Amino acid sequence: MTSVLTDLPVWLPQSGRGPGLVVIQEIFGLDDYLRSVAADLAGRGYVVAVPELFWRTAPGWSSTHDEAGVAASMAVSAEFDPALGLSDVLDTVAHLREQPSNAGGVGVLGFCLGGSLAFSAAAEGAPDTAVSFYGSTVPGQIADLAKITCPIQFHFGGQDPYIPRSDVALVEAGVAAHPGAEIHVQEDAGHAFHNHVAPMFHHPEAAARAWDLTTAFLRQTLPLSA
Template sequence: MAHRPRLVLRPRRGRPQRLAGRGRRVRPRAGPGRRRRQPGAPAVAAEVAGKAGALGFCLGGSLAYGLAAVSDPDAVVSFYGSTVPDQLDLLDRISCPLQFHFGGQDPYIPRDAVAKVEAAVAGRANIEIHVQEQAGHAFHNHVAPMFHNPEAAAAAWRLATTFLTTHLR
């Protein structure tokens, strides 16, 4: 099962906000007997059985990392999450297996910021970090030739699928 949150809220005059195209209400406050859920957070379906993980690219990589800090997924893969270097304090809250991917030539996440992540995760048995030194940002984006790096994408994808297969079986 996959869930792709829709993060754009479109308010309607005089009506509660709904997640675009989904029809689920976004309630600003939790009342008695109601659980509070962040907009865009995946709902857990009762019919889902087995292990569950998260994988995200760019903003999704940051969201997957944040999910690992506030929830207990079975595994998380974060591809070039741009807010990760500024949120290293979340690492102490993460107990699940976590894999990071960055590009060494990323103009949006400079190499020195990636080095801070490398230093912060060193010695943590549940966390891996992989840097495709020759790649920039969004190197896995095959529909954007200006970003796509086929060799880096293939190498990172092999690592990610092996990681997910190991932890989600």
Template sequence: MEARTETVTVADGTFDLHLWLPESGRGPVVLLIQEVWGVGPYIRKVAEDLAGLGYVVGAPDLFWRLRRNWVADHDEAGLAASMKVASEFDVPHGVSDSALALAHLKGLPEAEGGAAAVGFCLGGSIAYLLAATTEVDAVLSFYGSAVPDAAGLMEKITSPVLFVFGGSDPYIPREQVAKVEEAAAGRPDIEMHVAEQAGHAFHNHEAPQFYDPEAAPVAWDRAVGFLRRHLG
């Protein structure tokens, strides 16, 4: 599998866009938006999985203004350090950087077909906020903590969306998830997948304190099917 790093230029600097190509060399593009741990082993493995499905995958370094190419260990110390960095992160900058990264991906010679945004945790929030201002063919938002309080933005989103939440997430209580379900009701282009017994970041196999081996593959199968339907 070919991988390389592209550079995206914005008004106040540049940041890295880590790229993975499918075996065919071409395909629809997926913007993969990081968690607080950065573009580390977990996000890279997800990128490889998506590229293996035939997608051109790009993961931008969104913490570049704070800690360029930040990667933390998936332990308690790494989580604490990552949460500190995330507390200083400017979300509007993250959304605008993501939009520019997506435009860069769509302009690559390897890009062929549609485009999707896929985000986990912090990235799940940004993917959702991005969809309110940027046209994409599909959005996958995994346990984005900002989504419930911004559920009203759903009226501005025309893209198909799949929301994935853990029903036992201590960071996003079940009643918050219910706000998203209520906002999505009656929208055939918006799907909900709630793993009722799972907590936060339950798909992250690099984080033993969060990973749920039963819920993770079910949610991932749902996500892959969603991408297949909307991107091919």
């Protein structure tokens, strides 16, 4: 029976074992950008899985990173069921926990659509740590932060046309009252600023700053085995 775990892409560290990370896609699908993120994290010692969230409606989806690609990806994502997508993420977390390659906990890290799902997965209590990049539904669901017991890190761009700065301020207020949560706003960046294959979005300096913060957070909250 087909599921999100069928042909699940997994990147292993050189040692073959490590803590697990579920990297959750943007609307562009499993593309060169997501593969490069997975390879980077595997190089740092993590076992990385990237579930294909559109497998039910647009299997194998991957688009260009321009205006046409955004429009096509928005059309595909309009057919996406967030509840089923969250179930896929939770299934992938559980799957990584059971693998012989797992040496430690399992975290989630998502971008855009994936940033929203990383937050939702943390609210379900599934991961040991979570990183959410510019999740558009996060501000409207920030009350769910009270359910989250694992460490969680948020990233936003201060110039994001899709997530107003006033919405980001709602997350800042929620984080200020929640131990174990932190937020970093790259005020000079817009949406999807970490995506280095999307010239219309990428902000190299903001991306580098945010990635340094992310990898330091993961080293602290999802440490590699000695």
